[in-house]
Amino acid sequence: xxxWGGRFEGGPDPTAADFGxxxxxxxxxxxxxxxxxxxxxxALGRAGVxxxxxxxxxxxxxxxxxxxxxxxxLRWDPALEDVHMNVExxxxxxxxxxxxxxxxxxxxxxxxxxxxxxxxRRTIDDxxxxxxxxxxxxxxxxxxxxxxxMPAHTHTQPAQPVLLAHHLLAHVxxxxxxxxxxxxxxxxxxxxxxxxxxxxxSGFPLDxxxxxxxxxxxxxxxxxxxxxxxxxxVAEALAGFAIAMVHLSRLAxxxxxxxxxxxxxxxxxxxxxxxxxxxxxxxxxxxxELVRARAARVVGDLxxxxxxxxxLPLGYQxxxxxxxxxxxxxxxxxxxxxxxxxxxxxxxxxDEARLQAAAxxxxxxxxxxxxxxxxxxxxxRSAHHVVGRLVRTAEVDGLSLEVxxxxxxxxALRESDxxxxxxxxxxxxxxxxxxxxxSIEGALARCNVxxxxxxxxxxxxxxxxxxxxxxx
Ligand code: ARG
Numbered sequence: 001x002x003x004w005g006g007r008f009e010g011g012p013d014p015t016a017a018d019f020g021x022x023x024x025x026x027x028x029x030x031x032x033x034x035x036x037x038x039x040x041x042x043a044l045g046r047a048g049v050x051x052x053x054x055x056x057x058x059x060x061x062x063x064x065x066x067x068x069x070x071x072x073x074l075r076w077d078p079a080l081e082d083v084h085m086n087v088e089x090x091x092x093x094x095x096x097x098x099x100x101x102x103x104x105x106x107x108x109x110x111x112x113x114x115x116x117x118x119x120x121r122r123t124i125d126d127x128x129x130x131x132x133x134x135x136x137x138x139x140x141x142x143x144x145x146x147x148x149x150m151p152a153h154t155h156t157q158p159a160q161p162v163l164l165a166h167h168l169l170a171h172v173x174x175x176x177x178x179x180x181x182x183x184x185x186x187x188x189x190x191x192x193x194x195x196x197x198x199x200x201x202s203g204f205p206l207d208x209x210x211x212x213x214x215x216x217x218x219x220x221x222x223x224x225x226x227x228x229x230x231x232x233x234v235a236e237a238l239a240g241f242a243i244a245m246v247h248l249s250r251l252a253x254x255x256x257x258x259x260x261x262x263x264x265x266x267x268x269x270x271x272x273x274x275x276x277x278x279x280x281x282x283x284x285x286x287x288x289e290l291v292r293a294r295a296a297r298v299v300g301d302l303x304x305x306x307x308x309x310x311x312l313p314l315g316y317q318x319x320x321x322x323x324x325x326x327x328x329x330x331x332x333x334x335x336x337x338x339x340x341x342x343x344x345x346x347x348x349x350x351d352e353a354r355l356q357a358a359a360x361x362x363x364x365x366x367x368x369x370x371x372x373x374x375x376x377x378x379x380x381r382s383a384h385h386v387v388g389r390l391v392r393t394a395e396v397d398g399l400s401l402e403v404x405x406x407x408x409x410x411x412a413l414r415e416s417d418x419x420x421x422x423x424x425x426x427x428x429x430x431x432x433x434x435x436x437x438x439s440i441e442g443a444l445a446r447c448n449v450x451x452x453x454x455x456x457x458x459x460x461x462x463x464x465x466x467x468x469x470x471x472x
Contacts, residue, residue: 003085003088003103017079017081020081020318020321021078021081021082022081022082022083022321022324023076023077023078023080023081023082023083023086024078025324025325025328026082026083026084026112026115026324027076027083027086028119028324028328029083029112029115029116029119029324030069030083030086030087031066031069032114032115032116032118032119032122033083033084033087033111033115034062034065034066034069034087035118035215036111036114036115036118036194036215037062037087037102037111038059038062038063039194039211039214039215040102040105040106040111040194040206040211041055041058041059041062041102042055042059042210042211042214043194043195043206043207043208043210043211044101044104044105044204044206046207046210047105047204047205047206047207049101049104049105049204050101050104054098054101057095057098058091058095058098058099058101058102060095061091061094061095061098061099062087062091064094065087065090065091065094068090074086074090077089082108083115084108084111084112084115088102088103104204105195105197105202105203105204105206106194106197106202107196107197107198107199107228107316109196109197109198109199109228109229109316110193110194110195110196110197110198110202110224110227110228111194113193113196113227113228113230114192114193114194114215116233116234116323116324116327117189117190117191117192117193117217117233118215120185120186120189120233120234120237120327121186121189121190121216123331124182124183124185124186124237125186126335127182127241127244127331127334127335127338128179128182128183130334130335130338130339130342131175131178131179131182131244131338132179132469133338133339133342134175134338134341134342134345135172135175135176135465135469136342136469136471137341137342137345137346138168138169138171138172138175138345139168139169139172139462139465139466139469139471140345140346140471141168141345141346141348141350142164142165142168142169142462143165143462143466143471144350145164145165145350145352146163146165146459146462147163147352148163148164148165148350148352148355148356149161149162149163149164149355149356149359149440149444150162150163150164150167150265150355150356150358150359151358151359151361151362151364152166152167152364152453157362158358158361158362158363158364159362159364160364160365160367160368160443160447160453161359161364161365161440161443161444161453162444162453163444163453163455163458164350164352164355165458165462166453166458166461169458169461169462169465171247171251172465174247174250175244175247178240178243178244178247181239181240181243181244182237182240182241182244184236184240185233185236185237185239185240187218188232188233188236189233189236189237190216190217190218190219191212191217191218191219191220191221192208192211192212192215192217192219192220192221193220193221193227193228193230194206194208194211194212194215195208195211195220195224196221196224196227196228197224197228198228198316199224199225199228199229199315199316200224200225201224208220225314225315226314228315228316229312229314229315229316229317229320231305231309231320231323234305234323234327235302235305235306235309237327237330237331238298238301238302238305238326238327238330239302241298241301241302241330241331241334242295242298242299242301242302242330244334245291245294245295245298245299245330245333245334245337246295246299248291248295248334248337248338248341249291249292249295249296251291251341252288252289252291252292252295252341253288253292255268255285255288255344255348256285256288256289256292259285263354263358264351264354265350265351265354265355265358266348266349266350266351267348267349267351268283268285268288268344268347268348269344269347269348269349271343271347272285272287272340272343272344272347273285273286274286274287287340287341287343287344288341288344290340291337291340291341294333294336294337295337297329297330297333298329298330298333298334301326301327301329301330302326302330304326305322305323305326305327308320308322308323356440359440360400360440363391363394363395363400363401364440364443365401365402365437365438365439365440365442365443366387366388366390366391366401366438367387367443368437368438368442368443368446369387369390369401369434369437369438370383370384370386370387371383371437371446372433372434372437373386373387373421373424373434376424376430376433377420377424378418378420378421378424379418379420382416382418382420382421383421385416386412386413386415386416386421389412389415390404390408390409390412390434393408393411393412400438401434401435401438402435402438402439403435404431404434404435405431406428406431406432409430409431409434409435410425410430410431413425413430
């Protein structure tokens with residue numbers, strides 16, 4: 001261990017060395033590591049620690065190492081512990097002893113934090129594009145089925161009729177919050193810890209702000225102790241990933257449920273369905289099921305990493321090396337889940353007739369009927385009770401509220417202990433008005449508030465989402 005072995009006799013125990021090695025995981029940081037090192041080299045030059053010639057040689061060497069990694073010709077040496085030491089050693093092989101000056105005024109502690117922030121920045125940018133991709137697929141599906149109605153549920157029981165587009169746009173809202181959450185996490189991650197050194201700050205007069213600007217960071221960290229051991233940005237990203245995965249899992253759950261032949265609301269394309277090794281009839285929504293399970297893994301990554309952090313004193317502790325596996329895995333699973341769900345949604349077939357039939361069940365327009373009674377001067381509680389009686393009658397007779405007889409309506413009104421309800425029983429138009437209010441169209445139109453399912457409101461939201469997502 002040329003990099004730190006001076007004060008030790010003999011080499012490390014092979015088991016311990018193997019135990020501490022991280023190259024298999026942190027190799028993913030290679031390009032970020034080189035970027036950070038290039039900025040550090042220039043800072044050392046500006047601080048007068050390196051000559052111009054040394055700066056040039058090291059920059060050219062780092063560029064060559066980068067090209068070697070890109071072409072796949074660099075052999076990662078597990079004996080070199082991690083990506084930082086591998087890059088440094090590759091650099092030395094390229095440029096000779098000048099490489100031994102690279103690590104001046106820097107520690108792997110501020111180095112790895114820099115690398116990880118650079119990695120996170122570009123990963124969040126990539127995930128943002130994938131989130132937009134799924135949003136586009138959802139909006140597109142809504143536009144292809146713009147008139148479709150369905151029952152909205154609470155407690156998994158039919159509640160009120162809504163437009164399918166309204167439901168799909170609910171998922172778009174969730175994904176928009178995911179984007180904004182990740183953008184927020186990115187903003188706090190986007191500061192440069194370089195110059196914090198191991199814990200007390202670099203011993204050389206590095207222009208930290210210039211380094212930050214060069215790497216595209218919005219600023220610098222303000223405390224070297226904090227910066228060298230801070231992984232809040234990892235925890236925040238993991239939380240953002242986990243919440244997004246929970247959203248995807250809820251969408252996946254609906255796809256599983258909606259594609260059950262008994263419901264038949266949607267049909268997943270063959271390309272996103274799987275068969276059974278034993279049952280020739282099967283058509284399984286495996287990709288959606290796997291999204292649900294991957295969400296569990298990402299939630300575990302967040303919980304596990306918070307557990308790593310909670311017992312640590314300030315400053316860098318080697319425990320922090322365990323940030324990468326959960327972070328990389330979570331980002332990868334989120335990315336793949338977004339992609340597979342976008343594929344499912346883009347190729348999904350909606351059965352509008354089945355949705356419409358489901359919306360006609362469960363007396364989901366009862367609230368609209370009660371609200372119509374309110375408009376006729378009845379207190380809501382009394383109206384609720386009357387319509388409850390009407391629903392009961394309809395249920396017993398196997399009818400929908402839309403076709404209840406004048407007699408049935410009048411009887412329910414007469415039964416009320418509210419004078420204002422009983423008064424309506426004498427009016428011959430009441431029953432007809434209530435039946436009209438029980439139509440799906442009537443119920444939809446009533447919810448005419450911002451965020452409601454009235455068709456004109458949904459059309460506005462759909463247009464706004466289309467514009468935002470660049471859909472013509
Ligand atoms: N591989 C290490 C990590 O990921 C790099 C930092 C090592 N620092 C140290 N003091 N041993 O955290």
